[in-house]
Amino acid sequence: MIKTDENGDTLWTKTYENKGMRQSGYAVMQNVDQGFFIAGSIQQPLQIGTDIYLIKTDDHGEIIWSKIIDNPGSGEARDIASANSENILISGWNAASGCAHPILAEINQHGEIQW
Secondary structure, X not given: OEEEOOOOOEEXXXXXXXXXXXXXXXXXXXXXXXXXXXXXXXEOOOOOOOEEEEEEEOOOOOXXXXXXXXXXXXXXEEEEEEOOOOOEEEEEEEEEOOEEEEEEEEEOOOOOEOO
């Protein structure tokens, strides 16, 4: 992730990796606390499919928490939106038994699924 100022000058850069795991970030959103949410997918060792992967950072890009949401089959979070002043919505897909289904979930500030 790269944070720039209003002139496009780099303020800081961060790379997030889990050794031995393939991960992708598809959406980033700045939160009301000036931190960031990152949504995407992660493939754990010896796993065929991917799981939903979320990261919450502070305003300097340091990880506050990260969460893997296990899926039967495969899944990804593809977008983030603000649900209210505290929670976020993630959308994406989940594929089980060879059939993909859209998902929508509300996540609180601690990474817990609300619905």
